[in-house]
Amino acid sequence: MFQLYKKRDFSALVGDTFNLFKLEGKNYFKNYFIINGGLLLLLVVILYFFMKIFLDGAFTAARTNNDEAFLNTILSDLPLFIGFGFGMILLIILASLINYIYPVAYLKLIEENQDRNTQNLIQYIKSKIGKTILFYILSIFVAIPILFIIMALTFLLVFVIIGIPLLFILIPAYTSWISLSYYHYISTDAGYFEALIKGYELLRSKFWPVIGSNFVMQTIVQITLGILIMVPYFIGIASILVNPEGMEQNPEKAFSFVTIMLTVIMIISILFNYTLQNIILINQGIIYYSIREEQENISVISSIDSIGTNEE
Template sequence: MFQLYKKRTFNELISDTFTFFKIHGKNYFANYIAINGAIILILIVLLYFFFKVFYDGLFQNGTPNSGVGFENYLVENLNLFIGYGIVALVLILILMFINSLFPIAYLKLVEKKEETNAANLWKFIKSKIGKSIVFFLISLVIIFPLAGLIAFVCFALVFILIGIPLIIIVIPALFTCISFAYYNYISTNDGYFDSISKGYRLFIKKPWPLIGSTIIIYMIVNTVVSFISFIPYFIGIFGVFFNIETQNLDNQQENISFMMIMIGITFMLSITLNYLLQNIISVNQGIMYYSMIDETEKTSNLSEIDLIGSNEE
């Protein structure tokens, strides 16, 4: 069984994230797909048809459409594009809330030593979906504008070089503080502002290992997603280059079609991998949250005392 409440060093914050998935990974992603798989599949199919409609307007009979012709095509199919956009937005919002709650639900079941099955996970998610929406709406007015302003200042300072280290430090710090606040708000009965305060207090107790762990995990996940996602894209590019010596119209049309198919596959694969592998980042934030709770409340020591008492009986 994975130990959540535990004092962890910088290296342990990273290694324990992968240890968690070594122990629970198969069950975790099986349940994730059971709950989210249908929604992700519908979203991918929707985006595929959106991409196909867009491609049909951009290329007529395999040749680039004129600017005026493409504009007319967009106007004629405006309702279709709006419909696709609305449905896609609704699906993305549903996924956003479920995705944000799923790792919290899973870690909560691990904490309580309850069975981590789809039924228990979905029960927790349904019970917390209202709180998740409330957190998002309040943050939309209070936290996100402030975080956006801080990020803007950091990016503006890039021109005098000091902004580069600030971005590397401040962005992960903001992300971790908000993650801790969200974990606390969903996992406890604390109010919104109490959770924001507690998230900050937990973070400030040991900020540098938390920032470092967030950066490393983020880089690993995004490197894997980028590498795997771009394989079809590079296949498309190489396929076009290898056939470029044949300059007849039919071959050009085949090259364009093949390239667009590979771009579409790259896009859809990237979306799927992002949804799946973002769980690693979320679980890492959760492990850091539980570690910092242990730092402040000595939860692991209390658990050991309870265990000794039960053994003596």
């Protein structure tokens, strides 16, 4: 079984993230799609119809060279457009909540040596959904303003060169701080501000390995996502280049093809972005348990307790 409480350096933080998926990946993603797959599928369907209305209006305006055509197309389907828009926002919020809780739930079940089955995961997610909503509502008023201040100062420093490398340090540091705070907030009885303080302490205690690990994972995810998005894009471009005369002779078909291509790219982007975010969130969880082990020697204490239990 995967060992959560373990002292790790930078390479171990990265390597053990992939080791966990090597051991638990099949079960992890099976349960992930059972729990969150329905919401993601519904989100994709609503996104398709929302994008269709929007792109039909945009292409009609481009084809007729009439800016009012876009507005007229949207207005003609306004109830559907608004309904799909609200539905999309609601589903994004729900899918995102589950996306953030699920890795915490999975690692918590490993910590407690419980079966990582759908029933246990759903039970834990339901018990923590309220705390997760509260965490992100409070973060809107506390953590996000801090991010804006950091970004503003960093962009000002860009003009004197020093801000450019700071961007590659502060962004991973900020996201790790929030993730570690969230893990502590959900996994313990700590309050919101207590969790933020604890998250900062955890980050500071192993600063460079944490942000280095986060940066590596973010880079891997973004490169993978970029490749997955570019494949249908290049297929679409190649199709246009192979038959440019047909596209010119039949503009309706060309616009329809471009609409489908853009929608497919958007759908792939959303599906894989949600899925690949699990890698980053699991990495942050491994960081959380690793630093706690360094500070509290939990595995040693647990081993001593188990020896005492066995002797009895």
